[in-house]
Amino acid sequence: MLVLGLDIGSRTVDAVWIQDGAVADRAVLDAGYEPQAAAAQLAARNAIDRIVATGYGRHAAAERLGAAVITEIGAYAIGAASLHPEARSILDIGGQDTKVIRLGPGGRVLDFEMNDKCAAGTGRFLEVMAKALGCEIGELGTMALATPEAATVSSMCTVFAESEVVGLLHRGEPRERVARGLHEAVARRALAMLRRVRAEPPLVFAGGGALNPALVQLIADGLGGEALVAAHPQTLGALGAALHGLREEA
Amino acid sequence: MSDATVDYRPMWRELGMDLEAHDPLLAAIPQLYADAYLNQKDRPEGMAYFDFVMSEIHGLRIKELQDHRAAGGTVIGTFCVYVPEEIIRALGGLSVGLCAGAEWAYDQVEHLLPRTTCALVKSAMGFKLGRVCPYVESADLVVGETTCDGKKKAYELFGELAPVYVMELPQMKRPQDLELWRGELDRLVAKLEEISGRTLTFEALQRATKEVNDKRRALQRLNAARAATPLPISGKDALLAVQVAFYDDVPRFTQMVNAIAAELEQRVAEGRGVAPASAPRVLVTGSPMSIPNWKVHDLVEKAGGVVVAEELCTGSRYYEKLVAEDATTVEGLLDDIAEKYLDINCACFTPNPGRIDDVLRLAEEHAADGILHYALQFCAPYQIEATSVERAAEKARLPVLRVDTDYSMEDVGQLGTRIEAFLEMLAH
Numbered sequence: 001m002l003v004l005g006l007d008i009g010s011r012t013v014d015a016v017w018i019q020d021g022a023v024a025d026r027a028v029l030d031a032g033y034e035p036q037a038a039a040a041q042l043a044a045r046n047a048i049d050r051i052v053a054t055g056y057g058r059h060a061a062a063e064r065l066g067a068a069v070i071t072e073i074g075a076y077a078i079g080a081a082s083l084h085p086e087a088r089s090i091l092d093i094g095g096q097d098t099k100v101i102r103l104g105p106g107g108r109v110l111d112f113e114m115n116d117k118c119a120a121g122t123g124r125f126l127e128v129m130a131k132a133l134g135c136e137i138g139e140l141g142t143m144a145l146a147t148p149e150a151a152t153v154s155s156m157c158t159v160f161a162e163s164e165v166v167g168l169l170h171r172g173e174p175r176e177r178v179a180r181g182l183h184e185a186v187a188r189r190a191l192a193m194l195r196r197v198r199a200e201p202p203l204v205f206a207g208g209g210a211l212n213p214a215l216v217q218l219i220a221d222g223l224g225g226e227a228l229v230a231a232h233p234q235t236l237g238a239l240g241a242a243l244h245g246l247r248e249e250a
Numbered sequence: 251m252s253d254a255t256v257d258y259r260p261m262w263r264e265l266g267m268d269l270e271a272h273d274p275l276l277a278a279i280p281q282l283y284a285d286a287y288l289n290q291k292d293r294p295e296g297m298a299y300f301d302f303v304m305s306e307i308h309g310l311r312i313k314e315l316q317d318h319r320a321a322g323g324t325v326i327g328t329f330c331v332y333v334p335e336e337i338i339r340a341l342g343g344l345s346v347g348l349c350a351g352a353e354w355a356y357d358q359v360e361h362l363l364p365r366t367t368c369a370l371v372k373s374a375m376g377f378k379l380g381r382v383c384p385y386v387e388s389a390d391l392v393v394g395e396t397t398c399d400g401k402k403k404a405y406e407l408f409g410e411l412a413p414v415y416v417m418e419l420p421q422m423k424r425p426q427d428l429e430l431w432r433g434e435l436d437r438l439v440a441k442l443e444e445i446s447g448r449t450l451t452f453e454a455l456q457r458a459t460k461e462v463n464d465k466r467r468a469l470q471r472l473n474a475a476r477a478a479t480p481l482p483i484s485g486k487d488a489l490l491a492v493q494v495a496f497y498d499d500v501p502r503f504t505q506m507v508n509a510i511a512a513e514l515e516q517r518v519a520e521g522r523g524v525a526p527a528s529a530p531r532v533l534v535t536g537s538p539m540s541i542p543n544w545k546v547h548d549l550v551e552k553a554g555g556v557v558v559a560e561e562l563c564t565g566s567r568y569y570e571k572l573v574a575e576d577a578t579t580v581e582g583l584l585d586d587i588a589e590k591y592l593d594i595n596c597a598c599f600t601p602n603p604g605r606i607d608d609v610l611r612l613a614e615e616h617a618a619d620g621i622l623h624y625a626l627q628f629c630a631p632y633q634i635e636a637t638s639v640e641r642a643a644e645k646a647r648l649p650v651l652r653v654d655t656d657y658s659m660e661d662v663g664q665l666g667t668r669i670e671a672f673l674e675m676l677a678h
Contacts, residue, residue: 114664
């Protein structure tokens, strides 16, 4: 029995295949301008018995691929609980979404919050800022960790913050300090969301944002504890979706 | 109901409406309605009446209002459940809720009101400025009230566009507040006597009280059926019934709603529902929802949940309380009317523990699994009171999803996901 979990997000399409209860493979594809095509491509790789889709494109995948659906909230909860049964909260910083979840025993969702209609403080925000700072998204976190001092970035709007960054650089701020300031702003926002749902440790950190070492450190500092970075953090939603598929089967 | 398509354009032109702007609005409503309503499975047959009402929303009903005026009656526009329909009817008036449920002419509105005004107030102003609401154009008088700051201040500007009379609704419920409110009823009577040229009589007020109570009783009966599992009628259909109650002909509406209620009682007896018994049951509470604002109900029910009750002005606040019918004088009836209306629990009151009790009671009566707190952005009374609702719900172990939104569709993607996740949470 081969189950495919697909997380069709705004920036990437993530996949996890589960064969007889164990993860057989995973993949992360650029969503590009045709996320459903990327999803279909992943679905066509093997002869699968069942697909469960989550993320932004889940309903389209239900129509096109006959996938069952689960929300990102549900999928992340299942995925996180499978890796860290002791987890009591989740932070996911994805491409255009930030979500926080408070968990009860067994990975039950007790409360959650998502950013509303705008992508402020999400992965996309950092992507744009990396460009403004002339580095790759993968280097941005390391750059921020190069200094303990942060330049003040007051805007969380992707468009305004980009202008603000350009202004700071023109005034001669070192880009490390600017990078640090940007990460602190994103972390502050995420921590405020966590407080709103009264998240408790242990916290599982997932999504592309968990690949960023500066965010991991700032979140851990803000919590006064450790942030458990999910193994393969970008595919945690896909893992949860696939596991949900197994449950549905049973 | 005739098969011939009636041309209402001469009537609208007569009313001074902007026909060019009105055409696209009128063309959009059937589409909106079809998307939200006509695809529902296994609707009660009696809902055909509401399909008809909606198809004639700016047509036949407006014609009836004109006929009523031609026969010497008045049309009184309102925006709020605190304006006593009994008094309006007793003085030969028809009470109609005015258009306030969709974004319209915001470009013009924002010359007068801040962008950060709630959608309800902006919409009402937009429909008037754009001259596309035949109800307000038919109104001999618009009766406003001092429920929230947004409405209170907007009426000053609205008064430049239409004849407006504002009632002072107190915001506490002490004896002296009731006294003030009772005086406001006398002043409303005087104003309506002046407009109508009639004098308030006991017989007319008693009859009107009975008629409006009967309308409320019919809605109570319909809503009582929503305690059943599986649910015999969708939340969307039940919401529509209350929305239409604000402007439809009272005896006809009462009769039609009673017929639907009887049909629902039959369904409950047969265990027949519009959704599986396992569908998560949601109570909706918060700001009012005017036609065609079906946004939240639509998202909940398309995601597989059901709305089992509305603690809204377009819900239980409209029909739950009745005016006592045993008074023997005009003064006595007015006392009872004053008491009944001041007993409604709007978030504009402080403190407002009655609303929390209502929410918890309705949740229990309707076996709700969770509460969706709906507030319009910039509707401070409901947005702030959401915290008290959340606290009480937590004590009662009822999960709450807080939704702050407006009439635009730009947040439906995220909102849909939040609602779906909430329903998944309730299903566990």
